[in-house]
Amino acid sequence: MYVELKNISKEFGDFPALKNISFSIEKGKLVGLLGPSGSGKTTILRILAGLEQPDSGDIFINGKRVNDIPASRRGIGFVFQNYALFRYMNVFNNIAFGLEIQKKDKAFIKRRVGELIHLIGLEGFEKRYPHQLSGGQKQRVAFARALATNPDVLLLDEPFAAIDAKVRKELRVWLRETINKLKITSIFVTHDQDEAIEVADEIVIINHGVIEQKGSPVAIYQNPATPFAAQFIGHSILLDRYSELKGFDKFEGFEKAVIRPELVRLLKPGQQTHLDAVESGVVENVFFRGNLMEVHVNVKGMKIVAYHSTEDEPLHPGEPVGVLIYRLYLYNRNEVKLVNNSLLDEQTPLYLQGNHNKEKSWIACR
Amino acid sequence: MSKKEKAGKVILILLGVAFIFVMLVLPLITVLIYALREGWRVFTAAVTDRYTVLALQLTLVATVSAVLFNTVFGLFSSWAITKFRFRGKQILTTLIDIPFAISPVIAGLVFILVFGRIGWANDFLQAHNIKIVFATPGIILATIFVTFPFISKELIPLMQSQGSDEEEAAALAGAGAFTIFRKITLPHIKWALLYGIILCTARAMGEFGAVSVVSGHLRGKTNTLPLHVEILFNEFHLTQAFAVSSILVVLAIIILILKNIVEHKGRKEVDEVVR
Numbered sequence: 178m179y180v181e182l183k184n185i186s187k188e189f190g191d192f193p194a195l196k197n198i199s200f201s202i203e204k205g206k207l208v209g210l211l212g213p214s215g216s217g218k219t220t221i222l223r224i225l226a227g228l229e230q231p232d233s234g235d236i237f238i239n240g241k242r243v244n245d246i247p248a249s250r251r252g253i254g255f256v257f258q259n260y261a262l263f264r265y266m267n268v269f270n271n272i273a274f275g276l277e278i279q280k281k282d283k284a285f286i287k288r289r290v291g292e293l294i295h296l297i298g299l300e301g302f303e304k305r306y307p308h309q310l311s312g313g314q315k316q317r318v319a320f321a322r323a324l325a326t327n328p329d330v331l332l333l334d335e336p337f338a339a340i341d342a343k344v345r346k347e348l349r350v351w352l353r354e355t356i357n358k359l360k361i362t363s364i365f366v367t368h369d370q371d372e373a374i375e376v377a378d379e380i381v382i383i384n385h386g387v388i389e390q391k392g393s394p395v396a397i398y399q400n401p402a403t404p405f406a407a408q409f410i411g412h413s414i415l416l417d418r419y420s421e422l423k424g425f426d427k428f429e430g431f432e433k434a435v436i437r438p439e440l441v442r443l444l445k446p447g448q449q450t451h452l453d454a455v456e457s458g459v460v461e462n463v464f465f466r467g468n469l470m471e472v473h474v475n476v477k478g479m480k481i482v483a484y485h486s487t488e489d490e491p492l493h494p495g496e497p498v499g500v501l502i503y504r505l506y507l508y509n510r511n512e513v514k515l516v517n518n519s520l521l522d523e524q525t526p527l528y529l530q531g532n533h534n535k536e537k538s539w540i541a542c543r
Numbered sequence: 544m545s546k547k548e549k550a551g552k553v554i555l556i557l558l559g560v561a562f563i564f565v566m567l568v569l570p571l572i573t574v575l576i577y578a579l580r581e582g583w584r585v586f587t588a589a590v591t592d593r594y595t596v597l598a599l600q601l602t603l604v605a606t607v608s609a610v611l612f613n614t615v616f617g618l619f620s621s622w623a624i625t626k627f628r629f630r631g632k633q634i635l636t637t638l639i640d641i642p643f644a645i646s647p648v649i650a651g652l653v654f655i656l657v658f659g660r661i662g663w664a665n666d667f668l669q670a671h672n673i674k675i676v677f678a679t680p681g682i683i684l685a686t687i688f689v690t691f692p693f694i695s696k697e698l699i700p701l702m703q704s705q706g707s708d709e710e711e712a713a714a715l716a717g718a719g720a721f722t723i724f725r726k727i728t729l730p731h732i733k734w735a736l737l738y739g740i741i742l743c744t745a746r747a748m749g750e751f752g753a754v755s756v757v758s759g760h761l762r763g764k765t766n767t768l769p770l771h772v773e774i775l776f777n778e779f780h781l782t783q784a785f786a787v788s789s790i791l792v793v794l795a796i797i798i799l800i801l802k803n804i805v806e807h808k809g810r811k812e813v814d815e816v817v818r
Contacts, residue, residue, distance in 0.1 A: 249714060262709075266726075
């Protein structure tokens with residue numbers, strides 16, 4: 178294991194930020210630390226970087242315990258949430274800073290910075306100051322600056338949080354590709370599950386200073402290990418009376434269930450196939466989501482969200498509709514249980530709709 | 544804008560201008576007029592008087608020492624308060640403000656109580672032949688005390704708003720503390736620092752209360768300019784008193800101009816660089 182945290186705990190005053198956290202990362206992987214704000218994910222990153230000291234526990238990088246090694250000698254590149262570019266230095270000097278501290282010769286610095294500026298596609302911007310750059314450009318400069326000294330590990334704190342939605346998409350793809358190309362072990366922090374699912378090889382879900390689950394995006398999506406993971410990943414709707422639904426019996430000890438839109442199919446009256454497994458509901462609201470319609474349906478007083486293709490006959494509020502639920506995630510305080518609709522025969526292929534990336538990967542893995 | 548609002552605006556502006564004129568400008572002009580009342584010769588005689596020159600020297604020595612000390616202290620304390628987390632930070636921030644809250648006379652008395660003949664440090668000072676009260680060190684101490692918060696008051700809010708991300712980024716790149724200060728922190732705070740230094744200088748030069756207590760009014764030895772003015776005034780040398788005052792007025796005006804330049808430049812740079 179290349180990066181390893183063992184039994185790390187950290188308190189800020191009386192607030193326990195991290196409670197005995199352990200996890201490890203393989204060399205060359207891109208790992209996403211995913212969790213709501215205040216979950217402790219940024220603290221993990223700062224402890225790894227050496228910007229905070231853990232109260233207890235050990236940190237290993239490349240087999241070496243680094244607890245007592247100062248931040249500057251851990252071989253870490255850090256991209257700050259708000260970039261933290263040196264505002265009184267231009268792009269060139271920002272990127273060159275670390276190399277100048279290392280007292281590299283001028284020709285080398287010039288070549289290396291040139292390479293990085295080429296990598297981030299900002300040729301011609303060398304003389305600009307941070308305030309003359311857009312959010313996405315600042316992000317790239319911060320990325321180049323973090324890479325300048327050839328670190329072993331790259332840490333990124335909410336790398337896309339301060340960028341507008343459209344640029345964010347592009348930048349995610351760019352970052353993913355660039356990191357793959359450089360093969361640098363990278364860890365990024367995010368509160369955005371789409372971002373984590375799309376960018377990371379592996380996701381670590383953190384909540385209240387505890388690791389809820391670690392695994393590939395597909396594995397976490399398919400088999401959430403904890404109630405929190407089940408609710409946090411994917412578009413999840415909570416049901417408290419799931420046993421009233423056709424095909425789902427009450428499981429002892431499991432009070433509630435989570436349902437995801439892509440595991441629900443809406444059927445117009447007349448086109449219904451698995452009659453005994455289909456619930457009847459009433460359309461409450463229809464939202465246009467660009468590539469599909471998000472439909473809120475009332476079934477026995479429970480709100481269920483489903484996707485409906487824009488190619489199909491449109492649905493309208495107030496209209497009766499058949500609701501076929503393929504699968505639920507039952508959960509209690511500690512456990513999650515996957516339950517398929519018992520009235521559907523095993524052979525029925527799962528009907529998955531929508532074209533978000535996460536759903537694509539969901540299909541791909543089956 | 545309605546007629547009523549317009550009238551209100553004009554009245555408020557007029558009131559403001561009138562107030563400033565009566566309270567601030569008129570007295571300053573009076574000082575200059577009074578100083579020159581008996582002609583240029585009396586004025587120059589008073590200004591170039593031996594005791595005046597000595598008082599001016601002492602004032603400058605006290606001011607420069609206090610400003611130097613407070614600059615260093617202000618930088619250190621602001622850095623500590625804004626870049627580190629530690630217990631008692633709030634108390635330290637409050638303590639720095641004490642000189643703003645306490646009357647300068649009390650500050651002077653405190654030094655007498657500590658370093659004077661009745662003070663608890665007296666035996667030690669006597670044994671080592673160090674003179675603080677009724678000597679230059681006492682005057683410098685009193686001036687430092689009174690002007691203590693000026694620089695950190697300017698720096699702390701600014702450094703707080705900047706956060707420590709840039710410093711952390713520089714530290715991760717391997718920069719040492721001094722390099723970080725010189726290349727990252729200083730460019731950001733330099734105008735505020737200069738502004739604080741100017742305010743500190745102005746206050747230090749004019750300090751009267753605390754210095755008056757510890758000085759002992761030894762003419763030519765422990766008299767600063769403001770004390771010298773008071774002595775002249777009490778001896779009914781009105782013209783001379785005002786002539787010496789005019790030195791302080793001129794210095795004040797120079798400082799005001801400097802202050803405005805710094806403020807203007809600083810604001811321009813902040814507008815440009817900080818988003």
